[in-house]
Amino acid sequence: MESTIYDTPEHQTLREQVARFLAREVEPHADAWERQGFVPREVLRRMGQAGLLGLAFEGEHGGGDADALTNLVFAEALSQSTYAGFVITVLVHTDMAGPHLHHAGNAAQKARHLPRVCAGEAICAVAITEPGAGSDVAGIRTRAVRDGDQWVINGTKMFITNGVHADLYFVAAKTGPGKREVSMFIVEKGTPGFSVGRALHKTGWLSSDTAELVFDNVRVPAANLLGEEGKGFYAVMQNFQTERIALGAMAVGHCQRALQLTLDHVRQRQAFGGPLWDQQTIRQRLSMLDAKVRAARQFMYHCAWNVTQGRDIVQQVSMLKALTGELVNEVVQTCQQFHGGMGFIRETAIERLWRDARVLAIGGGATEVMLEEVAKRY
CATH class of the missing domain: 1.10.540.10 (Acyl-CoA dehydrogenase/oxidase, N-terminal domain)
Incomplete structure (x- = not known):
């Protein structure tokens, strides 16, 4: 790099x-x-x-x-x-x-x-997404009610990464009537009433366990409230910036690796009397994709630098998430195309990257949601 x-x-x-x-x-x-x-x-x-x-x-x-x-x-x-x-x-x-x-x-x-x-x-796992609420955090329906020196949590979470094998779950639940009256709680594995509803089988990210979580009258001590009561929505929004920079980094890293794999492949693969690299369209497509990845990478580092300066960069990070989530799919699909039939064979690196890249335009804030976050700040 x-x-x-x-x-x-x-x-x-x-x-x-x-x-x-x-x-x-x-x-x-x-x-x-x-x-x-x-x-x-x-x-x-x-x-x-x-x-x-x-x-x-x-x-x-x-x-x-x-x-x-x-x-x-x-x-x-x-x-x-x-x-x-x-x-x-x-x-x-x-x-x-x-x-x-x-x-x-x-x-x-x-x-x-x-x-x-x-x-x-x-x-660790973070349990925010629900069957009816993903990027719309305010739409969650899991609820926590105070009962003496305990909180009682009821609800269901969906698409939770590390959901099966985690030990600590940071769980978002409504604690008041307001749309954004959400609180965060620490729930430990083995707490009575807390269970994995089912492990979910995905198209990609196959070595990542993903689960549905069920909270059935789960009682946790009042001391397990994480942060201020009713302020969890804003904590989630704050943490989204760290999450989305990390997802941007994941996308850029996958782009870099896909391009390198493909450059190696087209220089070696013989077709039409020479290496594929001799085909002008392939050279030019890869060159343009590399330019886009390098530009996105510099923007990503600039976002992280702004975080170190304590600046509000919600708009820029939303841009980054949208940009890199779409870019990784463009890069990896093109690289897979240039691998020909081998790009469609399970357990080859480029096929795996192609499967895994798709969710980066969805998870952590879908592209459309990110672009609305950008637009509302103009």
Whole structure:
């Protein structure tokens, strides 16, 4: 990967560390994870031992005290893997679920849970999406009612990544009559009334477990309220910025890897009396796609830099999510086309990237929703 104007020597060291981990711990084994439908816990523990699961979290609890740029470097480097199910398993833990505890947790909650999160001993999931509410967070129907020194949660969540195998779930529930009166709660695996309704079978991200979750009179202590009562909607909106930058990084990383795989392929594949690279249309299409990816990557790093400056960048991050979610599908589909019949064979890297890329224009904020977020801020 080319350096950016925001890079430091530490960033390059981190990229190299992640690349070594992928080569040693992921790539040789990930086909088996695709077949079994989840990433083994010991792999995540080894990531924790390597200091890779809590870069953005507090040092006093085992984290790395890193800024948004360093966190982006990690997400982009991780996304050089062609096994997106593994990548999203990690990024949900580090960038989509874990930040709820990091940003809103009180001292006791952090002291209890964050060391295990950073060590990979407790895997996280965030439970917001429901059968009737995805990007429309205010439309959730799961409800929590205060009963003495407990909260009682009832409802169903859908499409929850890490839903089967997580230990800690950060759950959004309505706690008042207002449309945005949502609160967040910590629910631990094994809590009575809390169950996995079913594991969901997806087109892509095969090594990422995804589940429907059921809350049937689930009682949690009042101390499990995460952040302020009734302010969970705004916590979710805040955390969406971290999540969407991570998803942008995932898209850009997959674009980079797909282009490299395809450049290698067309230089070697013989057709019409020479390598495919000799065909002008192929050279030009790949060149234009590379230009688009490089431009998107610089915008992505600029967004992360703005986060380090404390700026409100909801509009820019919404642009980034929409742009990269569409771009990765354009890049990967074109790269698959240039692989010919081999691009349609299961378990080839380009076919896997093609399957896995599709959801990046949907999950974490569909393209259409993101563009409305952009438009309303003009």
